[in-house]
Amino acid sequence: MAKPRAWYGHDTGLSLRMLMTMTLLALLYAVFVFVLFRAGVAAPYLIVIVGIMLIAQLLFSDRLVLLAAHARVVNQTQAPRLFQAAERLAQMADLPLPKLAVMPTRLPNAFTTGRSPKTAVITVTEGLLNRLNDEELEAVLAHEMTHIKNRDVAVITIASFFAMVASLILQQFLFFGVMAENGRGRRGGQAVMLIWLVSLLVWAISYVLIRMLSRYREYAADRGAAILTGHPGYLVSALSQIERGVRQTPSRDLRQAESFNAFFIFPAVSKQSVMELFSTHPTIDHRIRYLERIQQDMNKFH
């Protein structure tokens, strides 16, 4: 039997851009590891340490985030509306129903934690539940479900591995410097300087690349939400609701929520002039334009 075609196509451009970003990151990291080894730093130890940190992060960070967010895992009777929407979407997406949690904040937002579909938790804020109608809530949940399906938490954590090594070296610069000074004299000092400069460069470039990758994953999740709900318009209207809510909410809530930016469906930054290059999410305008493009492609399907 011929493979049945679907009304939604591919976004090859988006996949290619992700591939490019991931390749650049891999290249950058390869060069970094090469330099570390050539310079004869205790790099293997460093990488082992960061490896342990990475695994710990994959295993435990979700619980920490939920604790820090004061999110409370809810059950069917506590949040029937949330469950009803989530159940149908999980059924559509063929995922086990993720745990659902509510964060007592007026700021409308949502985020997903957990490295795999089995450990995933979707957290929504009270503000989101109050502000969005059923269709908009469904769209936001579909966006988060796509993050789970695409394993975005694991992808970004792994992509950040060597960036973590670099930042560790940067932070430990003084410590390294003193050690080298005592041990190997001036030449050792030069080597340490070189490593520090390379680390700085790797950290800076990977910072931009990881954020670029994160923005592409957001577009992919928006696309997934459009496919799962069948209505790109639901997410458009949810995003504009959330944006309006973020602007209206008092800044005390904003500051509290700001440290969770990377996880949110919409970053809760109070400054309006953040350059997109350095942010984890595309601007709302870009996301809405992207969803409109999906809608136009849908309309062409016969």
Next chain:
Amino acid sequence: MGFFDALFGRTKVAPAKVDQLFQLSTADLDIQTQLSSNFCGRAALVLRAVDNATYDAVEKELHDVLSVGGRDLPVTVESRTDSMGFHWMVYAGQGVDDVINSLHLTAELIQEAGYSDSLLAAVFGFDHQDAARRTDARWYLIYSYRRAAFYPFAPLPGKNRDASREFRIAQTLQPSLTVEKDSERWYALWEPPL
């Protein structure tokens, strides 16, 4: 979805598996004899609508096909939308086979049109034979098009489910039907308009 689909963030909804639905046709006898329940005469196809003109055309065409074909098959069809924006095509007919056939015809047409992922589930209502004496007489069999498996749904008042009854139904029908093994995936469909 494979590894590379996840890596590149390509969302794909697994195509619907329509064929296992016919298992119900043979299982109906077990339902009558071992569960003392009869097909209530109504079943529904639950669809997630897609927001474009072609999809609307497909649904309209379906209604035309079914209302014309309805003269051959003793089945009538009506369409409803629930509070969550899902479309329900409700089939009414006495014979469970006729209903399965027209439901399957619809599912195939939707699949051919390229909207396979719109098919969420098929729901069949059953009544316990001494319905007069029981308040929880009505129960449902839900066929999931993603999982190609059936599972029971026995709602009680107040959005509760009769878990032990569902378990018994699942155990009884296990030999004749593909029953969803993971009971966490026995998703409820509250207030089915059957």
